Each structure stands twice: as structure tokens, then as C-alpha cells.
Amino acid sequence: MSNAETDVAALRCGAPAEGEGTTGAPRVDVLTAREVPLGGPRAMLVRRTLPQRSRTLIGAWCFVDHYGPHQVAASGGMNVPPHPHTGLQTVSWLFSGEIEHRDTLGTHAFIRPGEMNLMTGGHGIAHSEVSTPDTTVIHGVQLWVALPEGHRAAARDFQHHVPEPTQVDGAGIRVFLGSLAGRTSPARTFTPLLGAEIVIEPHRTLTLAVDAAFEHGLLVDSGHVRLIDTALRPTELGYVPRGSDTLTMTNETDAPARTVLLGGPPFGEEIVMWWNFIGRSHEDIVKAREDWEASADRFGAIEDFPGDRLPAPALPNAVITPRRNPPTP
Structure with missing residues (x-):
């Protein structure tokens, strides 16, 4: 998919601060x-x-x-x-x-x-x-x-x-990248990654073993889901820093809740x-x-697309400046 914005921000992105997510209780940041x-x-x-x-x-x-x-x-x-x-x-x-x-x-x-x-x-x-x-x-x-x-x-x-679906504690899981719940995708990536669709049955709680070296993001497509102790609504993404070896998710609604779980070790390059x-x-x-x-x-x-290519938008009138993930308190 293309980024079709015509006024495209230039981002210089950096690795998380040293030690992010390695101390203290698991926390969830809600991204809208x-x-x-x-x-x-x-x-x-x-x-x-x-x-x-x-x-x-x-x-x-x-x-x-x-x-x-x-x-x-x-x-x-x-x-x-x-x-x-x-x-x-x-x-x-x-x-x-x-x-x-x-x-x-x-x-x-x-x-x-x-x-x-x-x-x-x-x-x-x-x-x-x-x-x-x-x-x-x-x-x-x-x-x-x-x-x-x-x-x-x-x-x-x-x-x-x-991916072959698997059932775990009232949830259907399809692992499309990496490994989770006993399933491993054969798809080749260039860094360790996790990508999975998880559909949780109504009023069920799911606890999954995950890699503590990974940071994770849970995107909610439908339903109200509590990730650890934080409520997430549809379209929100809950971010969990590295350091957690389990993730607990609860569907608090009367219908199935669909989510997408993403993960990987912090990316150490700008x-x-x-x-x-x-x-x-x-x-x-x-x-x-x-x-x-x-x-x-x-x-x-x-050659066989029935139409024109997508032109590139104009570059910003500035050199890209650094932007980093926030440090963890």
C-alpha cells in the first residue's frame, strides 16, 4: 500500500532509549x-x-x-x-x-x-x-x-x-510472521518479528507466552479488549515495552474481539x-x-496496469531532522 498523503512529513526515527521496558511492572501505552x-x-x-x-x-x-x-x-x-x-x-x-x-x-x-x-x-x-x-x-x-x-x-x-489456525483458551490465532502459541510462520524476514491475528471469544481471558526481548503492539479491530490492565477500544493500539514474557488479553464484550499482535526486538538503527x-x-x-x-x-x-503510475509528492523544503521514540521513565 502507498502512503497517499500529498504533504508527507519527513521522519528520522531512532532506537528506543537504553533500558526501555526492562524495569518495573509491565505498562501499556495507548496509541490512537x-x-x-x-x-x-x-x-x-x-x-x-x-x-x-x-x-x-x-x-x-x-x-x-x-x-x-x-x-x-x-x-x-x-x-x-x-x-x-x-x-x-x-x-x-x-x-x-x-x-x-x-x-x-x-x-x-x-x-x-x-x-x-x-x-x-x-x-x-x-x-x-x-x-x-x-x-x-x-x-x-x-x-x-x-x-x-x-x-x-x-x-x-x-x-x-x-497460516493454519490454532485455538488457545477461547481464542483463534493465525500466526503470519514469527512464532506464537506453538505455530511458526515459514515466511522469511530480516529481523525477528511477530505478526498474528487473534480473535478472542466473548468474555474470555487469554494469556500468551511471548519473547521478553520483544516489544509488542496490540491493534484492536473490533470489541473492547483489556491488555494487561489497560482498556483498548477499536482502532487503538496498545504498546508494551520489552521485558514481559506473557501478555494477558480479555475480551470485555458480548461478541468476538478481533486484534492483531505485532512484536520484535527494538530496532537499533536510525x-x-x-x-x-x-x-x-x-x-x-x-x-x-x-x-x-x-x-x-x-x-x-x-506493463499491464490499466492506468498511470502514482507520482511522488514534492519533497519538504528542509533537511530531515532526528525523531526518536520517547524514553521510558
């Missing part, structure tokens, strides 16, 4: 989303939880968009023309609907509920995403993962994985994010934008 138009003639809105001023990364997860349920007849659905990426992996996960994916590897695939598409755009890749004609409701998440320095110029790649690019300097971003606007071979081409 902002609405962003995805583009198209009727501008489908998405809710963006990462990055934001209070937190820029959870592990290597650097971008969380949550959308729907949207009635396609009213919103126009998803229609994102070919657009570029550098220095990241994209993770597509749907709750309902179907999206057609094309990329400059020559991949022509579909994103469907319960099936993960993982695309690597290290040195450069381009792709398009369009909801299919039979889709009436579109609903899901689009996530980005920052690539570490040693792999940020990785070759283009595309992986598809259908990165620069702008539009659809991740680099290490302002100059990296300038070069990527120039290459995209010049139709350079770096990104390739999607």
Missing part, C-alpha cells in the same frame, strides 16, 4: 490513529497508528494502516496505482474482501482473508493494489517492516503464506521515512524520489 485518505476519486480513508509523534517503531514494524469495513459501493474500494518502495517489506492481511496485487517482479497475486502477502522492496520495487470487482466490503491492515542496514538493498521478493521510501539519510530519499520520477530501472515497470 489518525485518518489518512488513501487516494482515488472517492478517497478511501485508512486509520494510521504508526508512525506518530509518540512512537515511530515497534520492533522493526514502522507503519500500521488499518482500514474498513468499507462498503465498496460507497467508498470506491481500494485503487492504488503502481507506486515504489525502498528499504522495507510490506505485509498485507485482510479480514474481508479481495485485493489484486501486481508488482515489478511479474507477480500477479490476490490478497484474501487469512492469507498473507509479504513483499520485499529493498533496493527498489513497485506494485499496485486494487480491490476486485466482486468485493463488496474491504477490511484489513497494511503493515511495513524496516529492513536493517545489512539488508536494506535486498533483492525484490514476494512470499505468500496461509531510519529516515518519507512517502514510500525508507533510507538512512535525506540524500537516500532524494535519490529514490529522483529515480522514481525518472522511471529508472531501479523500480521496474508494471
Whole structure:
């Protein structure tokens, strides 16, 4: 998915402060989303939880968009023309609907509920995403993962994985990245990661063993969920620093509560994010934008897309300045 904002903030993001989350009782910070138009003639809105001023990364997860349920007849659905990426992996996960994916590897695939598409755009890749004609409701998440320095110029790649569901203490779990509840995804990533959909039955409490070296984020799609001792409402994301080896979640509603759990060790590198690019300097971003606007071979081409590419927005009239995750008291 593209960041379709026309006035794109430039972010220089750093690792958490030393010792974050290693002392004291587990805490939960509540992150709220902002609405962003995805583009198209009727501008489908998405809710963006990462990055934001209070937190820029959870592990290597650097971008969380949550959308729907949207009635396609009213919103126009998803229609994102070919657009570029550098220095990241994209993770597509749907709750309902179907999206057609094309990329400059020559991949022509579909994103469907319960099936993960993982695309690597290290040195450069381009792709398009369009909801299919039979889709009436579109609903899901689009996530980005920052690539570490040693792999940020990785070759283009595309992986598809259908996780086998498992039941644990009144919850259905699908692990699309990493390991949880006895399930491990075969998908290849460049840093340790966790990504899972968790649907908790009404008025049930779930306690999961997790990696204490990871920080975690729980995004609530539906229901009211208490994470440890903090209430989370739909569209909110609860952040837990590293140091916890269990996470407890309670569905406080009369209907199933759907969540997405993300995790990973704190990302120990500064990165620069702008539009659809991740680099290490302002100059990296300038070069990527120039290459995209010049139709350079770096990104390739999607020959059979029925429309124009997405142009890059104008760069900010300033050099990117540092921004860091807040230290823990």
C-alpha cells in the first residue's frame, strides 16, 4: 500500500532509549490513529497508528494502516496505482474482501482473508493494489517492516503464506510472521518479528507466552479488549515495552474481539521515512524520489496496469531532522 498523503512529513526515527521496558511492572501505552485518505476519486480513508509523534517503531514494524469495513459501493474500494518502495517489506492481511496485487517482479497475486502477502522492496520495487470487482466490503491492515542496514538493498521478493489456525483458551490465532502459541510462520524476514491475528471469544481471558526481548503492539479491530490492565477500544493500539514474557488479553464484550499482535526486538538503527521510501539519510530519499520520477530501472515497470503510475509528492523544503521514540521513565 502507498502512503497517499500529498504533504508527507519527513521522519528520522531512532532506537528506543537504553533500558526501555526492562524495569518495573509491565505498562501499556495507548496509541490512537489518525485518518489518512488513501487516494482515488472517492478517497478511501485508512486509520494510521504508526508512525506518530509518540512512537515511530515497534520492533522493526514502522507503519500500521488499518482500514474498513468499507462498503465498496460507497467508498470506491481500494485503487492504488503502481507506486515504489525502498528499504522495507510490506505485509498485507485482510479480514474481508479481495485485493489484486501486481508488482515489478511479474507477480500477479490476490490478497484474501487469512492469507498473507509479504513483499520485499529493498533496493527498489513497485506494485499496485486494487480491490476486485466482486468485493463488496474491504477490511484489513497494511503493515511495513524496516529492513536493517545489512539488508536494506535486498533483492525484490514476494512470499505468500496461509497460516493454519490454532485455538488457545477461547481464542483463534493465525500466526503470519514469527512464532506464537506453538505455530511458526515459514515466511522469511530480516529481523525477528511477530505478526498474528487473534480473535478472542466473548468474555474470555487469554494469556500468551511471548519473547521478553520483544516489544509488542496490540491493534484492536473490533470489541473492547483489556491488555494487561489497560482498556483498548477499536482502532487503538496498545504498546508494551520489552521485558514481559506473557501478555494477558480479555475480551470485555458480548461478541468476538478481533486484534492483531505485532512484536520484535527494538530496532537499533536510525531510519529516515518519507512517502514510500525508507533510507538512512535525506540524500537516500532524494535519490529514490529522483529515480522514481525518472522511471529508472531501479523500480521496474508494471506493463499491464490499466492506468498511470502514482507520482511522488514534492519533497519538504528542509533537511530531515532526528525523531526518536520517547524514553521510558
